[in-house]
Amino acid sequence: MKISECMTQDVRLVSPDDTIERAAQIMGSVDTGVLPVSDGDRLVGMITDRDIAIRGVAEGCGPSARVGDIMSREVKYCFDDAEADEVLVNMAEIQVRRMPVVDHDKRLVGIVSLADLDREEPARSGHALRHITEPGGTHNQSR
Template sequence: MQVSEAMTRDVRVANVEQTIEQAAQLMAGLDAGALPVSDDSRLVGMITDRDIAIRAVARGKGPETRVRDVMTDDVKYCFVDQEIEEVTRNMGDVQVRRLPVVDRDKQLVGILSLGDVAVTTGDGVAGEALMGISRPGGAHSQTG
């Protein structure tokens, strides 16, 4: 099964110049914990509710802090025509629960979450990825 069969296509995007308050309001309205971040039309990062809590609030930064100041700028992504099994294995390896999905021209076309994978495949692949993601430590840390 390819990513295109499981991903969420209607993706809202935060802008690097928005405040974290605006990003959090967008997340709340979407009932989502993460947003891709763009600068003009280029994907430059991801911002999560955890980024806001750990990199902003825990460090005393206020709601006017810009998204660019707390986002994760090491963008991990997958391609729309990749196989789900390969992508979920990669998600476990790099310890992320969701990935922006791009086409071969690297234009954002969706987002893939472990929830999308679990609902669509029902074959335990999401659980295996979650075991990898849940390992303590690893390269992906909000405190860095």
């Protein structure tokens, strides 16, 4: 199955100049923990609820801080014609739960989450989740 068949197409966006308060409000209204950040029609980053908490609030940023100051600039994405099982493997390897979906002009066309893929590929998504949640990396508390 192609990612375009299971991705969420109606994706809310923020700009680098939006405030983290606005980003958090949008996250709350659509019940998500991540938003793509766009500058015009270009995908320039991602902001997560974790970014807001760790890079924002914990570092002393107030609600008027800009999204562009705390967003993740390195965006991992997949193409809309990619096979779902390949994307699951990639998500497991890079340990992400959500991934923007772009067309071959690199324009955002959707976002795919483990939950989206689980509805279509339940056995494979469980395998991916085990790898995504493996302890390690810079945020490991077991050190």
